[in-house]
Amino acid sequence: MNGREQISSPKRTKEIIQRYKFSFKKSLGQNFLIDQNILDKIVDAAELDSSAGALEIGPGIGALTERLAQTAGAVTAVEIDRRLIPILRDVLSPYPHVKVRNDDVLKVDLKELFAEDFAGVERVSVVANLPYYVTTPILMKLLEEKLPLDNIVVMIQKEVAERMAASPGGKEYGSLSIAVQYYSEPELVCKVPRTVFIPEPNVESAVIRLKVRQHPPVEVADEKHFFEVVQACFVQRRKTIANNIKARYFPQEGRERLEALLAEAGIEPTRRGETLSIEEYARLSGVLLAAGIA
Known part of the structure; x- marks a missing residue:
């Protein structure tokens, strides 16, 4: 810790928003997490240490990025909203091993990003509070591209997390369950109330860990x-x-x-x-x- 109040504290979050006159864009699904305990659960689930790398998608003002920087040896944060880039570079300036990219992760060549940002890193996990409107496309891109990933730990809409982890026979089980479970082993980490965000989202959230499989659980020819x-x-x-x-x-x-x-x-x-x-x-x-x- 660097002695300053954590970005995730409600006081510092509000101070950063006011200092930069930041306005939330509903179209980007921006909700900033202000609960240190939830952040700790997310980072703990990723099983990071100084030999590991972390890729964060949608860092917002850097609350989770800061916790990742205090744990992982290399951190890359990909943010689509260019208004947040100067804020992130400022608040994360104490952490030289953090790289901030202004990009749409759905358009990024992830294999190239891994080669550039995580060369020499033993293992990499994706850790993110994902924008809910693009959760599934982002996760399926991460899984389908067969990147050298250890874990994917993400906060997403609770109902989507439950579908990903569902077993056969229930109403939550569907094609998304099978796709996610083909590439990974899903495990629900915790549920997250709406009250720990600024602004509050309209849906309940959950943190899920996808332990990326080295080999699918079934063999298919195509x-x-x-x-x-x-x-x-x-x-x-x-x-x-x-x-x-x-x-x-x-x-x-x-x-x-x-x-x-x-x-x-x-x-x-x-x-x-x-x-x-x-x-x-x-x-x-x-x-x-x-x-x-x-």
Whole structure:
């Protein structure tokens, strides 16, 4: 600690906002966290130390960035709002190992960023209070690009976090659950009340940790096809697997061939998409692919 009051304290947050005459942009989903205990839980979940790097997305005025800087050996913060860049460079000036980038993370070449900013770093985690309106695209980009990541620890909308961590059989379980669990092992860290933000968001939040897998839990011959099959099975959640698959892959055919393929995959045609495990989806995708259905 550098002796100054932490950025996350309500007093210092308000002082920074007033000093820079900063106005919140609703379109960017800007809500600044003012609770040190929640910040500690986020940073602890990332399992950082001086040999680790941290990539933060949407740092705001730097409350979480400051805590990361006090723990990790290298920190890069990517902020889309150029108005925040001078604020971040000022409040984070005591930390020379922090790099601030004015970029849209969805347009950044992340492999290039990792090569530039984390060369020589043993392991890297993403740690962020993500803008809720772009949570899923950002997380799927991080996972699909197969970056050398250890953990992804993010604060997101509570309902989205619950969907990511859901098990088969519940109403939260869907294509997002399967996609996230294919690339990582999700674990809910804590729930976060609205009252610990300035301004208060309209939704409840949660912190989730995604421990990035070295290898997927199932083997699939074609990842793109696998995810297309999963998506097809959730197009209409109330419909059976047979009806959803027929609509996507057999619109002009009878049911005989479809039911034979489902039997080969060991799946009852009357089941619904939310009851199938990731292993069953892998099997179904494999059977369809082997039959030339893509």
